Amino acid sequence: MPDRPALQLESVGLQIGGARILHDVSFEVATGEMVGVIGPNGAGKTTLFNTISGVMIPTSGRVLLAGDDVTTRKVHQRARVGLGRTFQTSSVFPGLTSAENVRMAAQSKLGGATSPWRFPRRDDGASGVADRCLAEVELGHHAGTEAGVLSHGDKRKLEIAMLIATEPEVVLLDEPMAGVGSGDVAGLVEVIRRLHGSGRTVLMVEHHMEVLLGLVDRVAVMHHGELLAIDTPKAVMADPDVQRAYLGETV
Ligand SMILES: Nc1ncnc2c1ncn2[C@@H]1O[C@H](COP(=O)(O)OP(=O)(O)OP(=O)(O)O)[C@@H](O)[C@H]1O
Numbered sequence: 628m629p630d631r632p633a634l635q636l637e638s639v640g641l642q643i644g645g646a647r648i649l650h651d652v653s654f655e656v657a658t659g660e661m662v663g664v665i666g667p668n669g670a671g672k673t674t675l676f677n678t679i680s681g682v683m684i685p686t687s688g689r690v691l692l693a694g695d696d697v698t699t700r701k702v703h704q705r706a707r708v709g710l711g712r713t714f715q716t717s718s719v720f721p722g723l724t725s726a727e728n729v730r731m732a733a734q735s736k737l738g739g740a741t742s743p744w745r746f747p748r749r750d751d752g753a754s755g756v757a758d759r760c761l762a763e764v765e766l767g768h769h770a771g772t773e774a775g776v777l778s779h780g781d782k783r784k785l786e787i788a789m790l791i792a793t794e795p796e797v798v799l800l801d802e803p804m805a806g807v808g809s810g811d812v813a814g815l816v817e818v819i820r821r822l823h824g825s826g827r828t829v830l831m832v833e834h835h836m837e838v839l840l841g842l843v844d845r846v847a848v849m850h851h852g853e854l855l856a857i858d859t860p861k862a863v864m865a866d867p868d869v870q871r872a873y874l875g876e877t878v
Contacts, residue, residue: 631694633658633797633828639678639688641852648674649685649852656797658693661829662857663839666849667872672832675849676799679830680712681705692797711795713786713803721775725766725785728774729757732789760788764818780811784818791822798822800831804838812838840864848872 632655641649649671656662664672677683679690681702689698697705719728733756761767764784769777774785783803790798800819807815816838823829823842833839840846840860847857850872856863863869 631658632656632691633660633693634679634830635689635691635694636679637689637691639675639685639690641674641678641683642686647852649678652688652849652852652854654847654854654857656828656830658796658828659823659826660845661823661831661843663843663846663860664830664832664849665834665836665839665846666855670849671852672849673801674852676712676801676830676832680710680799706793706795709794709796710799711790711793711797712799712801713783713790714801719774719777719782719785719789721773723774724771725761725774725777725788726754726757726770728785729760729788729792730754733757733760733792735793756792757788760791761785763791763821764788765814778808778811779806780808780815783807783811783815787818787822795827797828797830800829800833802832802834804833804835816842 634656636652636654639649639652652675664675666672674683678685681697681700681704684699689696691697692705692708692710695708697708730753733753758767758770761770764787766781766784766788769781774782777785803815803819804812819829819842831839831843843860845857846860846863848855848863848869855872856866856869858866
């Protein structure tokens with residue numbers, strides 16, 4: 628096990644025009660740890676994910692992956708050093724089957740063509756990876772189902788299978804429960820637990836507080852673009868500053 632944290636943020640700031648979107652955000656996520664990110668609407672959670680994944684470059688501070696400074700690296704360069712991300716909105720190809728979606732993700736890792744119109748040959752490894760990843764999220768029975776007709780919960784599982792296919796070490800999950808029906812929540816929670824249980828480091832933004840608090844080792848609380856607190860779920864929920872930040876909202 629490396630002793631360097633899987634992810635480090637050092638005084639990360641983001642200024643857009645005159646607006647200060649992130650200010651002096653510093654924290655570390657240990658290898659194999661699962662950390663949740665919460666905060667009221669507009670607190671800067673998505674922007675924080677954008678600076679970690681390379682969608683946005685911070686205007687100050689540094690982002691390090693396993694000690695490697697990736698602050699100015701592009702999204703695909705960060706993916707190459709082990710960072711994977713899901714988005715708030717679904718990113719599956721609805722007209723392709725579940726297996727084809729995962730095979731495309733696997734192809735990108737194997738270095739092959741990633742066009743949906745050029746499927747890999749059965750023997751290039753991507754099909755085997757797709758089978759394994761679909762089984763890991765319990766979607767094996769939907770391998771031949773068009774992704775567009777899956778339930779929201781199953782689409783989220785498919786996105787996680789596509790993520791696993793790229794073999795990330797650090798995984799960013801952006802509101803995995805968004806739009807998921809109550810009947811699908813328990814299954815998805817189990818998939819996220821397994822994703823983490825297999826040794827991956829996970830950072831997750833999630834508004835579904837009960838789900839988040841039951842899954843994570845620590846919680847980071849964002850407020851007005853700043854890190855208000857980072858601690859165990861119990862300590863964070865008992866923190867008067869956190870309670871004040873959420874005044875009028877259900878924590
Ligand atoms: N490109 C941009 N230009 C200007 N302001 C922006 C930009 N992106 C985000 N913001 C502002 O930065 C703040 C933080 O937005 P962000 O989406 O990161 O918050 P959030 O915590 O993810 O909110 P939510 O919970 O509603 O998704 C908001 O006030 C938003 O309007």
